[in-house]
Amino acid sequence: MQLNAREETPVVSVWMITYNHEKFIRQSxxxxxMQKTNFPIELVIGEDCSTDGTRKxxxxxxxxxxxxxxxxxxxSNVGAARNAYEFCLPKLKGKYVACLEGDDYWMDPFKLQKQVDFLEANPDYILSFxxxxxxxxxNKVLKEGRLAENFKKDLPxxxxxxxxxxxxxxxxxxxxVITCPKEIFSVTNNDTFLFALLGQHGKAKFSNDVQPSAYRVHDGGIWSSIDNLEKRKSGLNTYEQLYKVIDSKYKHLIKKALFTRRLMLIKQNKSVLDSIKYYINSYNYFYFGNGMYKTWLKSHYDLLKQLYRN
Structure with missing residues (x-):
């Protein structure tokens, strides 16, 4: 890490939020x-009025x-979304932004240098991961990698x-992204929303030369404590909010996602009334492009099966 003794503008701003991470924040x-870079960095930490020793x-x-x-x-506690997007995001001065929560940590000391070097040389990419x-x-490893092999690739x-x-x-x-639209405060998975906004500006590079970081699962984790059905409903809401703000040339992509996700929720819902509601509302975003025929037919089969059982 290059110490920023002359208060130069940082090349990378590390964007961190934390709440009650006393056991993890030091490692994070x-x-x-420990990052070894030939450029200055800053670490902006949003500390959300923790009740443990995090702030100390x-x-x-x-x-x-x-x-x-x-x-x-x-x-006072402002919540994760406001902490990150209202208070911390506008303070990030770097040309690049690296994301890290207060309970996770990086393992590669050259991570930032490698990712910056790539983006500097490839202006058609908006991010690296x-x-x-x-x-x-x-710190016991529960899973060696979070990404399946077919996800370890560059993304359009x-x-x-x-x-x-x-x-x-x-x-x-x-x-x-200096400021985010107000719709981001209406979603749970803010990262998906942010990455979709960034995706309007370029591709994503999968950096195979960077050692994996550590994503921590523990009792205080918010997203890991939500069941799969609620996660799918949350994802649906995220795309409903994105549809309001995404550039018009990408609206067809969000429309497809909304139509597909509503149809998929038919099978997962135990309530017949909820399934009917998702089926009817899916036609607000009707999309019948490539690959949709089987999904559309299967939704009818799943709905009829639910009606028959009841």
Whole structure:
């Protein structure tokens, strides 16, 4: 890491939010401080009025590395979305932004250098990402990689917009989004929303030369505690909000996603009334492009099967 002794404009802003991460925040911050780069970086940390010792640890490290660590402290809890997008995002000065939450950590000391070098040489790419391991609260590896082999590849704009799996704590993107539309505060999976907005500006590079980072699963994790049906409903809401703000030339992609996701929810719902509602509402976003015929037919089969059982 190059110390920013002269308060130069950082090349990379590391964007971190944290709440009650006392057991993890030091490791997370130190994984940023260990980065070996030939450019200055900053670490903007949104500390959301934790009730444990998280803030004390940040203050300790801030005193040691004041040129790098730039905390945003809240007097009351504002919630993850406002912490990240209302308070921290506008403060990111870097040409590039790297994402890392306060309970995750990086493992490759050259991660930022490798990703910046690629994006500097390839202006048609908007972001770079890599794989991550899944670990528990004690750093025990639960899963060696989060990405299946068929996801370890570069992504075209369409795939980014449609929500292809991109582990958030692996992403480095060009700082094109200074403010986000208000709709982002109406969704749960804000990262999918953000990446879709970024996908309007370029492709995504899978950086196979970067060691996997660590994605932590623990009792305090919000997204990992939500069941699959609720995650699908949440994803549906995300694309409904995206449809309002996405550029008109990409609306057909969101329309396809909304039509498909509503039809898929028919099978997962235990309530017949909910299934009928999703079937009817899916036609608000009717789309019948390539590959839709089988999905459309299967939705009728699933709905009829539910009606027959009841």
């Amino acid at each position: 911050i130190e994984s940023v401080l 640890i940040i203050e300790e490290l801030e005193q040691k590395y004041p040129q790098v660590i730039k905390p945003v402290y809240h007097k 890599h794989d991550c391991k899944v670990v528990d609260r004690d 704009q369409e795939s980014i917009i449609l929500g292809s799996l991109i582990p958030t704590n692996t992403v480095l993107f060009r700082n094109r």
